[in-house]
Amino acid sequence: MTLLFVIAFVLGTTSSDWFRGSKAPFSGTDPFWTVAQTNTLSADEQSNISIYNKALPATVSITSTVLQRNWFFEPYPAAESGTGFLIDAEGRILTNHHVIAGDAPQIEVTLASGQGSDEEPLRFKAEVLAADEINDLALIKIESDRPLPFLPLGDSEHLQVGQKVLAIGNPFGVSGSLTTGVISSRGRSIQSEGGVLEDMIQTDAAINPGNSGGALINTRGELVGINTAILSRSGGTQGVGFAVPVNLAHHVTKQLVEHGRVERGFMGVGIQDISPAMEKTLDTPDSHGAVVTNVTADSPAAKAGLEQYDVIRSVDGQKIRDARELRLAVANHAPGDTVEVAVLRDGAAKTMNVTLGEFPNDGNGETSEEHSPTSGALEGVSVDNLSPQVAEQLGLDSDIKGVVVTRVRPDSPAAEAGLQSGLVIQEVNRKPVNNVDEFRSAMGTVKKGEAVMLLVHVRGGSRFVVVEP
Numbered sequence: 001m002t003l004l005f006v007i008a009f010v011l012g013t014t015s016s017d018w019f020r021g022s023k024a025p026f027s028g029t030d031p032f033w034t035v036a037q038t039n040t041l042s043a044d045e046q047s048n049i050s051i052y053n054k055a056l057p058a059t060v061s062i063t064s065t066v067l068q069r070n071w072f073f074e075p076y077p078a079a080e081s082g083t084g085f086l087i088d089a090e091g092r093i094l095t096n097h098h099v100i101a102g103d104a105p106q107i108e109v110t111l112a113s114g115q116g117s118d119e120e121p122l123r124f125k126a127e128v129l130a131a132d133e134i135n136d137l138a139l140i141k142i143e144s145d146r147p148l149p150f151l152p153l154g155d156s157e158h159l160q161v162g163q164k165v166l167a168i169g170n171p172f173g174v175s176g177s178l179t180t181g182v183i184s185s186r187g188r189s190i191q192s193e194g195g196v197l198e199d200m201i202q203t204d205a206a207i208n209p210g211n212s213g214g215a216l217i218n219t220r221g222e223l224v225g226i227n228t229a230i231l232s233r234s235g236g237t238q239g240v241g242f243a244v245p246v247n248l249a250h251h252v253t254k255q256l257v258e259h260g261r262v263e264r265g266f267m268g269v270g271i272q273d274i275s276p277a278m279e280k281t282l283d284t285p286d287s288h289g290a291v292v293t294n295v296t297a298d299s300p301a302a303k304a305g306l307e308q309y310d311v312i313r314s315v316d317g318q319k320i321r322d323a324r325e326l327r328l329a330v331a332n333h334a335p336g337d338t339v340e341v342a343v344l345r346d347g348a349a350k351t352m353n354v355t356l357g358e359f360p361n362d363g364n365g366e367t368s369e370e371h372s373p374t375s376g377a378l379e380g381v382s383v384d385n386l387s388p389q390v391a392e393q394l395g396l397d398s399d400i401k402g403v404v405v406t407r408v409r410p411d412s413p414a415a416e417a418g419l420q421s422g423l424v425i426q427e428v429n430r431k432p433v434n435n436v437d438e439f440r441s442a443m444g445t446v447k448k449g450e451a452v453m454l455l456v457h458v459r460g461g462s463r464f465v466v467v468e469p
Contacts, residue, residue: 051166051221052178057149058086059215061110061170062095062126062140066102069418072458083169083214084109084140085223087253089147091124094253095213096228097131097138101410109142112176130256133409134264134359136197136228137249139256151215154222156245159183159201167205167227167241169214181205181239189324190229190242198324200242201225207241216243225249251332264359265333268299269306271323282311283347289313290323304341304354311344331359377452377469378443380409385435386424394422400457402426403439417467419456426462427455 041049061083068078082099086092093109100107107126124142131138163183171177185202203216207227216225225243232238255262270293279287292310295302306312314320315329316339333339335358342351383403384390390404391397402424408415425433428442429452446452451468 047219048166048178048180051217051219052168054221055085055151055166055168055215055217056112056176058151059112059168059176060084060086060093061112061173061175062093062099062213063108063110064100064102064105065107066105068102069420072463081170081173081210082212083210083227085168085213085215086148086150088150091142091144091148092129092257093126093140093142094226094249095138095140096226097133097136099213100128100131100138100140101133107140109140110175111148130260132252132256132262134262135244135248135252137226137244137252137256139253151217151223152221153250154218154220154224154246156201156224156247159186159218159224159245161185164219165203165205165224166217166219167203167207167211167214168217169207169211169227171206171208171210173210177211179206181241184240187324188242190231197228197242197244198328199245199248200228201245203241203243204239205241206239211241262359263335264331265335265337265339265356266300266359267306267330267354267356268296268301270294270296271312271326273322274311282309282344284311284344288319288321289344290320290326300354300357304352306341306343306352306354307345309345310350312341313344314342315339330356335359376443376446376448377450377467378412378414379469380407380412381405381414381419382407383425383436383439394424396424396457400424400426401432401434402457403433403436413469414467417465419454419465419467424457425454426457429453430455 061081063079063081065077065079067075069075080099082095084093084095084099087094105128107128109124109126111122124144126140126142129139129141161183165181165183167179167181169177181204183201184204188200188202190197190200201216201224205216207230211227212229214227215223216227218224224246226246226249227241227243229242230238231240231242252262271290272293274282274284274287274289274291276287278291279285282291289311292306292308292312294308295306312320312326315326318329320326320329333356335356338353338355340351341354342349382405384406386400386402386404388398391400394404405419405421405423405425408419408421425439427433428439429446431442433439433442443452449469451466454465454467456463456465
C-alpha cells in the first residue's frame with residue numbers, strides 16, 4: 001500500500017510540474033539527484049543509432065494467412081507474422097520459409113514506417129518466387145513504382161565469438177524493434193520442422209516470435225545472418241537464438257533466383273559422429289570423421305564402392321571432423337561433380353571417386369538413422385521412435401504406442417490429408433507399428449501409387465487419415 005502511494009505521488013507531482021511548464025522536477029541543486037548537463041551519446045550508442053536508421057527502411061513486416069487444420073482435421077484460416085528484408089532495389093525480399101509456409105499463402109508486406117516518413121506504412125501484396133525448406137529460407141517479391149532500399153551483404157565466414165551484432169525485427173508484432181548482443185557460437189546444428197538446420201550462428205541478441213526472417217547485422221551495418229529460431233522453455237527469448245549464416249543464404253538465394261530451386265550434391269549414405277567408445281571397434285586413430293551407417297542402393301556412394309562402417313576422413317582434401325561437416329561438404333557441391341573421398345576401412349586407408357547425384361526433394365540426403373524419410377504416399381514425411389521423453393513432451397499416456405511424426409513437407413499429399421508433426425502413427429493399413437522398423441516394414445508392403453490408411457493418435461482418441469499419392 002505504501003509503495004503504491006509513493007509511486008502515485010511521484011507521478012502526480014512530476015506530471016503536474018511538467019504540464020504547468022515549471023522548472024524541471026529534479027534540479028542540479030537537489031542533494032539527492034545529480035542531473036546530467038549534456039545529452040552527448042557514447043560512440044557505441046551513436047553507432048547503434050546509425051546502423052538502425054540505415055537498416056530499418058530495408059526491414060519489412062510479413063503477415064502470411066494460410067489454411068491450417070485443427071486436431072479434428074477441420075480447416076481454418078490462420079495468420080502468421082514474421083520479418084524479412086529487401087535484398088535488391090527491385091523488391092526481392094528474403095525471409096524464413098516457415099514464415100510463409102502453407103497451402104497457397106496470402107502474403108502482405110509492410111515497409112517500416114513508410115520508409116522513415118510521416119506517411120502511413122506502405123503495404124504490398126507479395127508473391128512467393130521460390131523457397132528452400134531445408135535451410136528454412138524463402139524468396140518473395142513485391143512490386144513498387146520506385147527503387148527500394150536494401151541491406152548490404154557482409155561475410156559470415158569470418159565471424160568470431162564475442163563479436164557484436166544487432167537484430168532488427170517485429171517481435172510479437174512490435175515492428176522495427178532493435179536488440180543487441182554478441183556472437184555466442186558458430187556451427188550449431190538445430191532441429192526444425194523441416195529437418196536439421198546446419199552451421200547456424202548462435203547469438204544472445206534478443207530474438208522472439210515474430211523476429212523470424214529478420215536481419216542479424218554487424219557493426220558495419222552489413223547483413224551477417226537471418227534470424228531463424230530460439231531455444232526457449234518459455235516461448236520467449238532466453239538468450240539463445242540462431243541465425244542462418246549470410247554466406248549460406250547468399251548461395252541459396254542465388255540458386256533460387258537462377259533456377260527456382262537449390263541444387264545440392266548427394267552421396268547416398270547414412271552417417272553419424274564417431275564417439276570415443278567407437279574408435280577401437282572402427283580401428284580409427286581418433287574420433288575425427290563420420291562413420292557410414294548405411295549405403296542407399298544404386299546411390300553414388302554405392303556405385304563408388306563405399307560400404308557400411310567406412311570412416312570418411314576427407315572430401316576433396318577437406319578434412320571432415322564430424323557428420324555435420326560431411327553433410328555441408330557434399331551439399332556445397334553441384335550434382336554431377338566428382339569428389340575424392342578418403343576413408344578408413346578396418347584401419348586401412350582407401351580413396352575413391354564419387355560422382356554426386358542430386359539431393360532428394362524430400363530434404364533427406366546424408367542422414368542419420370533417426371527421422372527416417374518415407375516415400376510413396378508418405379513422401380515428405382519423417383518419423384522417429386516414440387521414446388518416453390518424447391511422449392512426455394507431447395503429453396501422451398505411457399500406454400500409447402507408435403511412431404511420432406517429426407516432419408511433414410508442406411506441399412506433400414500427407415500435409416493435404418492433415419498429417420502434422422507431433423502426431424503419432426499407430427497403424428499403417430491396419431498393421432500396428434510400435435517403432436521405426438515396423439513402420440518401414442509396413443510401408444514396404446504398400447505398392448507404388450496406392451493410398452495409405454493410417455490410424456493416428458490425437459487428443460482424446462484416434463482418427464483414420466487416408467493419404468493418396
